[in-house]
Amino acid sequence: MVRGCCWRNTSVVFLLGIVCLLLGPAKGKFTPVDISPLERYHLDETKLTSAKYFRSWLANVYNPIGQKMAQSAVQASWDYNTNITAVNEAATIESSQASANLTRLVAKIAAKFDLSKSRDTRMKTTQKKMKELGDASLDPAELTELVKIVNGMESVYSTAKICFDPNAHVNKASLENPTNCAESKKLPFDPDLINFMKNSTWDAKKRRYVWKAWRDVSGKKVRKDYIRYIQLKNKAAKLTGYNDNGQYWRSEYTDENAGYTDSDFLKDLDDLWLQIKPLYGEMHAYVRRKLINKLPHEHLSPTGPIPGHLIGDMFSQEWTSMLDFTQLFPAKPLLDVTDEMKRQNYTVDKMFHLSEQFQNELGLKPMPETFWKKSLFVKPKDGREVVCHASAWDFYRTGDVRIKMCTEVNMDDLITIHHEMGHIQYFLQYADQMMVFRGGANSGFHEAESDLNYMFSTALDKIAFLPFAYIMDRYRYDVFSGKIGTNELNSGCVTLISRKSGRTFEFNVVAGRIPALASRNGKNYRFTRHGRRALLEFFQPMTDYLKAENRRRRTWLAGEGAAENQQGVLPVMAAPTCNPSEANGQAVEEGYWELNTTLYAANEAAT
Secondary structure (H helix, E strand, O other): OEEOOOOOOOOHHHHHHHHHHHOOOOOOOOOOOOOHHHHHOOOOHHHOOOHHHHHHHHHHHHHHHHHHHHHHHHHHHHHHHOOOOHHHHHHHHHHHHHHHHHHHHHHHHHOOOOOOOOOOHHHHHHHHHHHOOHHHHOOHHHHHHHHHHHHHHHHHHHHOEEEOOOOOOOOOOOOOOOOOOOHHHEEEHHHHHHHHHHHOOOOHHHHHHHHHHHHHHHHHHHHHHHHHHHHHHHHHHHHOOOOOHHHHHHHHHOEOOOOEOHHHHHHHHHHHHHHHHHHHHHHHHHHHHHHHHHOHHHOOOOOOOEEHHHOOOOOOOOOHHHHHHHOOOOOOOOOOOHHHHHHOOOOHHHHHHHHHHHHHHOOOOOOOHHHHHHOEOOOOOOOOOOOOOOEEEEOOOOOOEEEEOOOOOOHHHHHHHHHHHHHHHHHHHHOOOOHHHOOOOOHHHHOOOOOHHHHHHHHHHOOOHHHHHHHHHHHHHHHHHOOOOOOOHHHHHHHHHHHHOOEEOOOOOOOOOOOOOOOOOOOOOOOOHHHHHHHHHHHHHHHHHHHHHHHHOOOOOOOOOOOOOEEEEEEOOOOOOOOOOOOOOOOEEOOEEEEEEOOOOOOOOOO
């Protein structure tokens, strides 16, 4: 199992390989697993209504074979992630077909049980999920096509580079051909472009170039594949009994036994946004005013959206890079220990050991020896192309857990290390459970994790991310359901973004979070009422301060104090990433749109 790469865990068999389709082995070899013992095992037909008997079958018959398949599939996945090659893709296909064969067989066997009258809801839910085929419902040719598509999108995302010199006084690279330069002059997304957006001197022209150029060389290449991906995933979901793939993804969060339906989940998602929106709105207005003061020549609207390329993050999902000029009380020290880490000569290895020390002092398990020997902590310098996105890995072998991450010495990566090490603790704690119980409560649960300056820095990270995650899910659900058609992949996301987040930026269908990788539904937030209340109560002092400060300086929320719709500037993005070439009524002027929209319904009257 992998965490941190936006994976979904619907059924155990799905975990064993179908989710792993996007990955594959470095050695170009998949280790086959003999599943014939499952076929030969004779079920006692007099006990097929017994949850106890089903549990026994899981533990004694399925589990040994399922674990071996998981070991082979995850090993293949790790190898591919740490060395992206064509040879390894072939092995990925072999792995996916073997996993699909096991999925089909297990679904057939699980369907023989009838637990409808059982009171063991855990076994009833497990049996239901094991009967679902998911991607394994596709025929072998379609499954192979899906694997190639996902691998191809992943490869583009991981290897796309643009011509750019962040130290040059003037950017000489051309948006018309952002790859027309020597290979040595090209920079990859991770870590170079990420670091530029995070640490640059806020040169708006350079930021605009990086924002658009990287999307041009990544998004355009995968539009056709992404549309086909939607078709294949929807077909698999329908064959599995769902209306579309969005509903299939959401099924992880619904519970028939408890009467919690798909409609309930979607309503909870929307209700959560409505509760968070006032807090987000105050923070957005405050940050926008600070940006206007910092970048007067950008002519930002005092009541409109914030251009995404100015926020300091390649996806505008986290705003912490703006803390140095937005902090509520500037005289106080910045809550960023990066400089101090460098002063103390921190290394990447020391960062991981610090995280382990933190866990040990909480009474949690130490990292096994294999973790230190086989993890990938830094980007290789031997020419290999790797997937840098941080992720935690469970190899389903005793003591074999790893992290893959292109780490650099800074506070952001230190926080990410603590996050990924949290996943590793889950793996270690679940190690003695049956395969069906080693996946965590659900994907969202697996992602769970003062003074006003601290609150604000936390909000720039966490609260700013909430509309991004909400819109990401809502957008993909609408794409899979057909509400957003394949001819409006970009205009559809622009509409959602402008109405919900008060930011103008391309909703990066491919380059931001490849939907195949984002199959845990982003970071869904099915909070209890108490959880939602606790979040709002925690930030209430900051909310009160921002509201007073915004009113004192006559800084309006988006939509407030405006007699008519405001206009914001949105960079032109590569298809399928908010592509202005779609016939959707927006005008294109010298590489920019004028997006006519009111960002929020002006339901918060100016005070």
